Amino acid sequence: MQNKVVKINEACQTIQNGETVAIGGLTIHRKPMSFIHELIRSGKKELHLLTLGGSIDVDLLIAAGSIDRIDAAYVGLEILGFAPNFRKAVEGRVIEFNEHTEYSIMAGLEANLIEAEFIPSKLLIGTDILKSLNYKTFRSPITDDLLVAYPRICPDVAIIHVQRCDEYGNCQINGINAIDLLLAKSSRRVIVTTEKILPTEDFMSVPSSTNLPSTFVDTVVESPFGAHPTSCFPHYTYDLWHLLHYMESSKKGKTENYIKQHITDLDSFEGYLNLVKDDVKRVTVRES
Amino acid sequence: MQNKVVKINEACQTIQNGETVAIGGLTIHRKPMSFIHELIRSGKKELHLLTLGGSIDVDLLIAAGSIDRIDAAYVGLEILGFAPNFRKAVEGRVIEFNEHTEYSIMAGLEANLIEAEFIPSKLLIGTDILKSLNYKTFRSPITDDLLVAYPRICPDVAIIHVQRCDEYGNCQINGINAIDLLLAKSSRRVIVTTEKILPTEDFMSVPSSTNLPSTFVDTVVESPFGAHPTSCFPHYTYDLWHLLHYMESSKKGKTENYIKQHITDLDSFEGYLNLVKDDVKRVTVRES
């Protein structure tokens, strides 16, 4: 096992414009926000984004002009409503949006895991979602039934925020897992941002809690509160106030201001945390 | 969640002659031996057995005449050598043996998990193992490459021995996992034998240790030392002495005696444990 710890800007430099970037977490849970900020700060362009359920992560990257294409099964802010920039950009055809379902994303990713060339299934036949995805259909060599060939999805890099890991990238993801293990296993490279880096010895008392092992991880970045304003159980819950504020200003067309003030005018995510320190404090759970 | 606890003979009665029975564990690790004894004691016939790696479990069922067919990637006693009755029965064509690899078993089982009609892959093309399995090949609708269609494998029932579970079948499998989660997910019914049944509350402090949730389990049977003479970490290690003794007597053609003495002449697995109590004591690890 190798020490894989680097600084966030070093990790971000490994990402090339045009690459397919998979984002972990789900909607407003455990999104790698510090890394999203860094992608914007470093001016990445033409990224293809893949995420099961996106929210402010996707919305910010769209507003910053970092994305060409999104593959997702959902982009919205859950109980809070629509993702304003996502909606505008898709309706205005500024970006390409491939609407997936959970299945079409998972099947494409899982194909890598079992060295399948594709996943042959009957799911989604007859839906307009499948029509839009434009996947091939064919006859089963076994039953002659009509099947969809769900092609492999193989992101260049996955970005996943975790609660804790060691310097080798043995990670303990807690709370809602979404498809983060699947993303890590099927992406060519994996960058993990983590609330805390702990000694490996700490992982050996409960090895069953290490759900993402170092064998799938390439890069580790320490980033406390790195998911704010999304949640990171058990450390802090999602900051619905901050998210509402973001949506309000975005609806008024002021996302540019938000990005300038919270990201590009600052040197680092620490600067952001300092700027919104009252927000962070409000959603932080005392010792958990 | 429902209470799923029954006695071992009740659980065994749910199995019909001729059904495909998947056996958990791996070689000499965590085999559901008390249930194997019960299958023999109750005189089951014409079972089709599926296991990733078998040892005394498979060998005993063959000697008792319970099996028609075996699908496995390995049958042997690891460092101890050949499985004597397995070898004799396969060489003498008394039973049908489909030699699999790890992949051909896992691909067939995983197809169920992602609602794939089969798994299309290039693996094993060119090997005699694939030839013997007689799986169909076809041309990929995407690349036109030659692919194998690994068909779904869907056992009627899986028997898995675990360290602990609650009355609903939330299980914590410890040590080597093999493909037990996969078996549970892909089999129509799942019978779990367990060292201990614990209150559900005990599982809530470390929910990440519950690796086989109740949603996949149908039946729970309490069976302390139920894996002897195979291992059950951290309670007892494999009883290599007992296994050597079994192999020696089997090589001399005396498996019948072993079965009579250890299984069919006794009322229950408790009787067996009493009979071999010194063996059990030798491999039991004090407080772990």
Place this chain on the structure above:
Amino acid sequence: MKLRKFTSDEIMITCMSREIRNGDIAIQGLTTPMAIISYYLAKATHAPQTTIMQLAGNILTYTKAPPQISLLFNEFEAMRRSVHIGTQTEVYEVIFKRLESIVEFFRPAQIDMFGNTNNSLIGSDISKLRLPGGFGIADVAALYPRTFYYCPRHEKRVFVENVDHIGGLGLRTKSESHQRRDIHIISELGVFEIEHESRRMRLSSIHPGIKIEDIKENTSFEILTPEKTQQTSPPTELELQLIREKIDPLNIRRLEYLSGKTRENALLNILDKELSLTI
């Protein structure tokens, strides 16, 4: 119209709850407070053996007394009662294996007379309104032997003749595999199902205080009605008490009915209450 002792969300939740059979596996998707309330209600009344999978199904929870739902600490509350932490792939593995036992309530943006649903795009080809997306609805709607939709707002723009984009499959085609499926719709006005023969939406029961005309006025197509309209049994005292006092005293369920500024204010109100109580 006589005074109702219960609100629309309460009778809807009661109807949803009653669809759950003892021993079912209930899956909570994204942002569906009424669904999770109905699961807790069922578990506290007629279906104590219900298994509940929360937070997009990832977290398998265990509970004896019905817990109180939260807006701010949704994940924290689920984790407090978790017996197992799964993954999204595992949720699908449970679904594929246990199709007969799964209960899942989806909220469609549009539903049509055949039971097709849409959470993707609204409008004509030229100017489409982009919705967040259906997440997993389209995957499983056609697989479940029993598919459930709930519509807190029974409006013409929700109950449309033909959905603009097909996500969840209704019974539009004649294929036998679809025929065997039951599709149930619970709205603020009544309970409906897709009739197998005609493959059209039919009224099963109308909520107390609602008239057939209310349904007609708020539906873009003709809903089949039986000769004698059955009335939905109202919530019992116990059901109301459980919803109001035990499961959702903060009235989070009302958010499913509100929009715009009203909704935002209600939301902030709940958040402030929760914050003062919990952290």
Place this chain on the structure above:
Amino acid sequence: MKLRKFTSDEIMITCMSREIRNGDIAIQGLTTPMAIISYYLAKATHAPQTTIMQLAGNILTYTKAPPQISLLFNEFEAMRRSVHIGTQTEVYEVIFKRLESIVEFFRPAQIDMFGNTNNSLIGSDISKLRLPGGFGIADVAALYPRTFYYCPRHEKRVFVENVDHIGGLGLRTKSESHQRRDIHIISELGVFEIEHESRRMRLSSIHPGIKIEDIKENTSFEILTPEKTQQTSPPTELELQLIREKIDPLNIRRLEYLSGKTRENALLNILDKELSLTI
């Protein structure tokens, strides 16, 4: 033949160890003590960043000092150092993702001049000897850019002209995908590889004290030999010390050479020693 200061198993383990590159992921299969010793040896010498996956790869372990291997408590020892408990499917997921970094030593029952291997059946069609099976060898042998076999017994019945049943694929076919693979064989007599052009087994280095004739006499086919035969570098003092004193003081590795009653006695001897020490 001059006196050797090391045994056959020790030079084999040393050769195996040296194939491991710093940062590789080493996978332990079933019943392969020499393989796990070589992984520990590599980690304690030139390749400290080696990742080790034990017990059919299920258990990811962490260790600084090289641990002592066990016969009776194999799983217990692995679990004591485990950082993560995987599953067999996950082992394959690691393999498929990290093909370039994987090291895994397989022990074939037969290997032929093209590098095909067999752990299934020995003999003619009429009377075949049934072996336990290859487990995963056939799955991955053709995938790895570097495939490794070790043969403690270099005998004619192991090194056969054509295997009786093809499990692990050698370079028999001309397909390009196979050509790019390196196949290495380490036996008690020397180190061999399958030459890419001829697709035939070739001697890479001969162990000290072994003559070309020893190899010829114990191989059923002609092994290609270079003009000038290279000698295998013997184990260093440090390597020998680590193997003998730290990693395998119970001499479990010798079991890979023994058979019949001798083997059973050696086995019981080790078991008794372990039992007296550990439980």
